[in-house]
Amino acid sequence: MLSNKEIQERIAERAAAELTPHMVVNLGIGIPTLVAKYVDADSVFFHTENGLLGVKELTSEADFDPDLVNAGKLPVSEQIGAAYFHSAESFAMIRGGHVDVAILGALQVDAQGLIANWAIPGQNIMGVGGAMDLLSGAKKIIVTTNHNAKNGDPKIVESCSYPVTSIRKVDLIITELAVFRFRDDKLVLEELKPGVTLDEVKERTGASFILSDKLACKEGKE
Numbered sequence: 001m002l003s004n005k006e007i008q009e010r011i012a013e014r015a016a017a018e019l020t021p022h023m024v025v026n027l028g029i030g031i032p033t034l035v036a037k038y039v040d041a042d043s044v045f046f047h048t049e050n051g052l053l054g055v056k057e058l059t060s061e062a063d064f065d066p067d068l069v070n071a072g073k074l075p076v077s078e079q080i081g082a083a084y085f086h087s088a089e090s091f092a093m094i095r096g097g098h099v100d101v102a103i104l105g106a107l108q109v110d111a112q113g114l115i116a117n118w119a120i121p122g123q124n125i126m127g128v129g130g131a132m133d134l135l136s137g138a139k140k141i142i143v144t145t146n147h148n149a150k151n152g153d154p155k156i157v158e159s160c161s162y163p164v165t166s167i168r169k170v171d172l173i174i175t176e177l178a179v180f181r182f183r184d185d186k187l188v189l190e191e192l193k194p195g196v197t198l199d200e201v202k203e204r205t206g207a208s209f210i211l212s213d214k215l216a217c218k219e220g221k222e
Contacts, residue, residue, distance in 0.1 A: 004146070007176040010193075011144050013038045014174050015103055018142055023100040024053070024093075026134055028117075029072040030105040031144040041079060047099055049130040051090045054082025071130060094130065094137040102138035104131060104170075106145045108160045111207035113169030113182045115143060116162035128165060135166035147175035147204055154206030156180070156187075177201050180209065188212050 012034035019025060021043040027033050036046060036057045046055035049071040056077040058064060063077045070076045093099060108116040115135065118128040135141060145155050156173060173180040178201050179191035187209040192198065198219055211219065
């Protein structure tokens with residue numbers, strides 16, 4: 001049985017496969033920060049809301065700089081040619097549509113593609129951060145999340161019960177069990193991870209979905 005850390009690494013690795021050279025990519029807190037490990041640092045430009053384009057994973061203690069952190073306050077390194085700027089300029093990049101992909105974590109994603117990822121009723125949380133802006137301004141939104149919460153509740157639900165972050169819908173959901181895309185406002189199951197059955201996904205998902213043509217054909221043959 002995989003540990004939660006191993007599960008998160010696999011989710012991040014699958015998300016990295018969605019990125020192509022020269023993209024500007026913003027990584028949210030949690031699983032998204034792991035994506036950088038699976039991408040050629042010289043081919044993709046990672047962006048952080050606090051004002052750096054050219055974020056690189058910190059792999060050596062010799063490169064550690066206590067003043068160099070991402071938006072989640074985690075220490076990072078910099079690519080050759082990295083650019084620094086004011087946070088206002090950073091958000092102008094986001095709102096102006098200059099971020100190609102935002103990879104975000106989630107508390108819930110619903111069957112309509114709406115995401116809740118910043119507040120749990122009854123818990124004191126600092127605020128929405130940059131998620132609302134990223135959902136509005138990034139060209140593509142990828143959600144990386146465990147399929148179920150720690151208590152077993154599904155994170156992919158029919159309708160969000162937590163406060164929704166934005167009316168912008170996400171494009172892709174990647175979990176340890178499956179990959180879903182939203183096509184024509186429908187939640188479509190595109191992939192099953194190795195060893196995972198369709199019945200398992202149905203049992204652990206709280207939203208209705210349809211199968212992609214490719215997956216439907218495959219399931220029909222088995």
